[in-house]
Amino acid sequence: MTDSLMTTYNRLPVTFTHGEGIWLEDSHGRRYIDALSGIAVCGLGHAHPKITQAIKEQSRRLLHTSNLYGIDSQEKLADRLVDLTGMEKVFFCNSGAEANECAIKIARRYGHSKGIEKPGIVVMDGSFHGRTLATLTATASKAAKQGFGPLLEGFYRVPFNNPKAVEKLAQQSDIVAVLVEPVQGEGGVNIPDTGYLEALREICDENNCLLMLDEIQTGTGRTGHWFACQNAGVSPDVLTTAKGLGNGLPIGACLAKGDAAQMLNPGSHGTTFGGNPLCCATALAVLDTIEQEQLLKNAVSCGQLFLDLFQRGLGDLPEVKNIRGKGLMIAIELDRPCGQLVSDALEAGLLINVTAGNTVRLLPPLIVSRDDTAKIAQRLIPLIKTFLDASKG
Ligand SMILES: *Cc1c(COP(=O)(O)O)cnc(C)c1O
Numbered sequence: 001m002t003d004s005l006m007t008t009y010n011r012l013p014v015t016f017t018h019g020e021g022i023w024l025e026d027s028h029g030r031r032y033i034d035a036l037s038g039i040a041v042c043g044l045g046h047a048h049p050k051i052t053q054a055i056k057e058q059s060r061r062l063l064h065t066s067n068l069y070g071i072d073s074q075e076k077l078a079d080r081l082v083d084l085t086g087m088e089k090v091f092f093c094n095s096g097a098e099a100n101e102c103a104i105k106i107a108r109r110y111g112h113s114k115g116i117e118k119p120g121i122v123v124m125d126g127s128f129h130g131r132t133l134a135t136l137t138a139t140a141s142k143a144a145k146q147g148f149g150p151l152l153e154g155f156y157r158v159p160f161n162n163p164k165a166v167e168k169l170a171q172q173s174d175i176v177a178v179l180v181e182p183v184q185g186e187g188g189v190n191i192p193d194t195g196y197l198e199a200l201r202e203i204c205d206e207n208n209c210l211l212m213l214d215e216i217q218t219g220t221g222r223t224g225h226w227f228a229c230q231n232a233g234v235s236p237d238v239l240t241t242a243k244g245l246g247n248g249l250p251i252g253a254c255l256a257k258g259d260a261a262q263m264l265n266p267g268s269h270g271t272t273f274g275g276n277p278l279c280c281a282t283a284l285a286v287l288d289t290i291e292q293e294q295l296l297k298n299a300v301s302c303g304q305l306f307l308d309l310f311q312r313g314l315g316d317l318p319e320v321k322n323i324r325g326k327g328l329m330i331a332i333e334l335d336r337p338c339g340q341l342v343s344d345a346l347e348a349g350l351l352i353n354v355t356a357g358n359t360v361r362l363l364p365p366l367i368v369s370r371d372d373t374a375k376i377a378q379r380l381i382p383l384i385k386t387f388l389d390a391s392k393g
Pocket of ligand 1: 094095096097098100128129130131181185186214215216217242243
């Protein structure tokens with residue numbers, strides 16, 4: 001591999017040349033099951049014909065004109081997202097971090113509109129919101145922030161899954177928003193207790209704070225609903241999403257309703273590439289395909305099957321601390337660091353990921369079948385057992 005890339009990633013020694021569905025093939029002709037979807041991005045798998053078709057058709061006509069002009073597919077996609085979520089307005093950008101930047105700017109404007117000079121945003125332990133300076137400030141990981149100071153003012157951190165801690169802060173007059181992931185992804189697939197989002201909604205209502213949900217990872221069907229907040233029946237003031245929306249084309253969105261939807265006006269925010277015809281036409285095809293192929297239902301059913309199979313195969317091992325999931329966001333938490341399993345699995349022809357040091361994470365494509373699910377579990381369970389045996393003592 002070349003030395004010309006900045007060393008921001010420790011890459012695995014494999015390069016994929018093409019894929020189809022849940023399968024990827026590398027430059028030596030070896031085939032792998034992709035149980036990670038490019039980190040929750042390729043929900044429709046690789047080379048889905050509907051997505052290829054949408055990209056082909058749009059690229060033949062128009063790629064980019066800028067936001068100085070009307071963009072038909074952008075308008076259609078905004079209408080579609082508004083319909084799916086009950087939000088009112090959408091800003092399109094190119095990534096998750098940018099969607100959260102927009103949310104943070106909305107929160108600050110909202111604060112200033114109420115005469116608050118230094119608006120504060122509540123964020124959580126274990127959170128991940130991106131790598132730009134504002135979203136890095138909102139992110140919990142100390143390692144990710146190391147050496148990048150000075151970071152931003154106006155962020156207040158509390159424990160995740162603890163409404164009381166949020167309530168205490170929200171009563172402070174300078175607090176204007178609460179930013180939280182409905183299920184923490186990078187933090188280790190942390191699923192809060194039932195009632196958590198409802199409690200945050202109530203606290204925000206009582207204190208005139210914006211509830212801002214980071215659904216960059218949990219959005220676009222990942223948890224078995226279009227958006228994870230719909231599991232809880234909670235409607236936020238701001239909702240950000242990205243990863244799965246373009247199935248690999250870069251697109252993010254910040255959705256808002258009520259006062260939050262009125263905070264940005266011409267000149268106050270913008271983007272050159274965001275919401276371009278190609279990405280929006282593709283995202284529309286993604287949403288259509290999820291609907292046509294009933295992939296929300298599939299995410300629920302295969303997600304449950306994963307949990308059942310892992311419970312049956314691993315649940316009795318004392319080294320397995322917890323098996324949990326929401327739709328196709330699945331975690332197996334071990335009692336020890338298990339980064340090694342990523343390369344073990346790669347060698348066995350399976351792409352997985354480890355987060356929070358000791359948690360095996362699967363983010364399979366939404367198109368995964370029940371047979372695929374069984375096949376993935378069959379490959380992974382013996383790997384975990386062997387790993388645990390080998391790392392004993
Ligand atoms: C991936 C992720 C982000 C950042 O998205 P980028 O596209 O990498 O900027 C933000 N929030 C959550 C919850 C994520 O999973």
